[in-house]
Amino acid sequence: MSRSVTVGVDFGGTNIKVGCVTPRGRVVRRLVLPTRAHTTPETFLDGVEGAIARLCAALTIRRSQVRGVGVGVAGLVDGSRGVIYRLVNVPGGWEGVALRRLLERRLRCPCAIENDVNAVALGEWRFGAGRGTRHSVYVTLGTGVGGGLVVDGKLVRGIAGTAGEIGHTGVRLNGPRCACGRRGCLEAFVGTAGIVRRARQAIRAGNRPLERLAARHGGRLSPELVSRAARAGDRAAREIWQEVGCYLGAALANVVNLLSPERIVIGGGVAGAWPWFRGRLRATVRELAFAVPARACQIVRAQLGDDAGIIGGAMLVEEGR
Ligand SMILES: [Zn+2]
Numbered sequence: 051m052s053r054s055v056t057v058g059v060d061f062g063g064t065n066i067k068v069g070c071v072t073p074r075g076r077v078v079r080r081l082v083l084p085t086r087a088h089t090t091p092e093t094f095l096d097g098v099e100g101a102i103a104r105l106c107a108a109l110t111i112r113r114s115q116v117r118g119v120g121v122g123v124a125g126l127v128d129g130s131r132g133v134i135y136r137l138v139n140v141p142g143g144w145e146g147v148a149l150r151r152l153l154e155r156r157l158r159c160p161c162a163i164e165n166d167v168n169a170v171a172l173g174e175w176r177f178g179a180g181r182g183t184r185h186s187v188y189v190t191l192g193t194g195v196g197g198g199l200v201v202d203g204k205l206v207r208g209i210a211g212t213a214g215e216i217g218h219t220g221v222r223l224n225g226p227r228c229a230c231g232r233r234g235c236l237e238a239f240v241g242t243a244g245i246v247r248r249a250r251q252a253i254r255a256g257n258r259p260l261e262r263l264a265a266r267h268g269g270r271l272s273p274e275l276v277s278r279a280a281r282a283g284d285r286a287a288r289e290i291w292q293e294v295g296c297y298l299g300a301a302l303a304n305v306v307n308l309l310s311p312e313r314i315v316i317g318g319g320v321a322g323a324w325p326w327f328r329g330r331l332r333a334t335v336r337e338l339a340f341a342v343p344a345r346a347c348q349i350v351r352a353q354l355g356d357d358a359g360i361i362g363g364a365m366l367v368e369e370g371r
Contacts, residue, residue, distance in 0.1 A: 053111055056367050057102055059121040060166065060359025061085070061094070063139025068101040069360035070109060070116075075177030077357045079105050089141050091149065095156045102157070118160035119153060120366030122169030122359050128211035129164035129366070138194075162366035164205070166359060168214060170352075171198020172205055172369060173362030174315045178353040183312040187305055188352070189216055189298075190318035194229070195237040201309065205369060217241065221300050239297040242320065245273045245290060252286040259284040277323040291326035298327070299334025306339040306347050317352030324351050 055070040055078065066088060069080035081101055088097040098119070106113055125137035125144070132150025153161035164172075171180075171188035180186030180200065188198045195217030199206040206213045217237035218230050225234025229243065238244050249271045253261045259282065263275045279287035302314055316324065316331075328349070336344050354361055 054115045054117050055109070055111065056117045056364040057105070057119040058169075058360035058363030058365075059098055059119065060169075060363055061121055061123040061140075062166070062359070063124060066094070066097060066101075067360055068098060068105065069357065069364075070105050071361055071364035075173075075361055075365075077360055079109050080357070080360060081105065085140060090143055091147050091152060095152060098153070099156060116159055118162070118367035119157055120162040120164070120169065120363040121149065121153065122164055122166035122363045122366070123149075124166045126212065127163055127165045129162065129168065129205075129207055130211060132161075132163055134163070160367055162369070164366050165196075165198075165211075166362075167196035168198040168205055168207070169362030169366055170317065170354070170358045171200060171214070171315075171362070172365040173354055173358050174317065174352055175200040175203075176365050176368075177361055178358065179315040179350045180313050185309065185311045185313075187216075187302075187309065187311045187314045189302070189314065189316050191240060191298075191316065191320035192318040193242045195241045195318075199309065199311075216301060216305065219301055219304065221297050236297060236301045240294045240320070242273055245276055245294065245320070246271045248290045248293065249276050249287075252290065255286075257284070257286040260287060273320045273323060277326060280323070280326045288326060291323055292330045294320075294323070295327035295330025296334050299331045300338060302331070302349065303335045303338035303344070306335060306343050310343040311347055314347060314349045315352050316349065317354075317358065321351060 058069050058071050060067040066083040069077045083097045088094045126135040134144050134147045134149050137144045150161050150163050167190055174180045174188050175186040186200045190196045197214040197216035199214045218235045220234045221236050222234040226238045228235035228238040259279050264271045276287050332349055
């Protein structure tokens with residue numbers, strides 16, 4: 051094993067995951083810090099510095115064997131300038147923070163920061179389900195619906211650093227309200243809230259299996275419960291996933307026509323329902339996109355799992371070289 055590692059940091063609203071990644075994309079050691087104890091730039095730097103010291107000690111490597119540190123953050127980031135505009139789920143005090151410069155000053159090695167979904171897009175492209183391609187699009191399905199674009203082996207950031215926001219592309223005029231405030235975004239249909247809204251409709255229309263499942267979970271519906279109902283054979287639940295496949299397919303047909311990617315990689319928590327929507331998703335893309343780029347594009351499930359954020363963070367440093 052090569053003795054040099056890159057550190058990847060996944061800075062989320064609940065946890066900060068820090069891990070050492072080999073040049074071949076394997077996480078050899080990781081640890082988790084609670085975000086609530088590191089919510090200011092200063093305490094975040096302290097936490098990351100301490101975590102790196104502990105990881106190096108555990109791996110019996112010197113600090114100088116850390117090639118660099120890459121951080122994926124849940125928020126609006128300009129990766130090329132290394133500045134945070136706004137964080138999601140972390141209290142204030144982060145607006146306009148030049149985190150890359152602060153990290154480099156503190157850690158004395160090359161550092162990079164980027165939106166967390168973009169980081170995972172790079173990780174999946176390099177070492178996960180997008181491996182071996184030049185053009186790969188990553189889509190994450192969860193509370194939010196995000197995306198990251200790798201074109202010609204480069205992360206596409208756009209002039210404002212915000213490219214890839216597929217969740218807020220419109221799929222229906224005057225559709226339901228999205229968390230972003232606009233109407234008819236993809237996220238309003240295939241994000242957690244959209245799926246839960248559809249499940250509530252099904253219950254109001256008399257669906258008993260979903261109603262019983264929800265009652266057993268304190269009345270709280272979730273995509274996971276809709277998946278469970280689908281697995282148990284419930285028609286209405288399967289119908290909800292068919293609709294997810296349709297809306298996601300419509301959005302991805304646009305992506306296929308715009309970018310002609312070689313692979314589209316679907317990740318995130320809701321992707322656990324993959325068996326229930328993949329057929330309709332692929333069929334919709336074939337139906338709505340041009341035949342030639344649709345045939346050339348594979349739509350697959352993500353592979354990196356829980357380590358995706360750490361591996362993606364580390365890849366940011368490699369990309370910046
Ligand atoms: Zn939106």
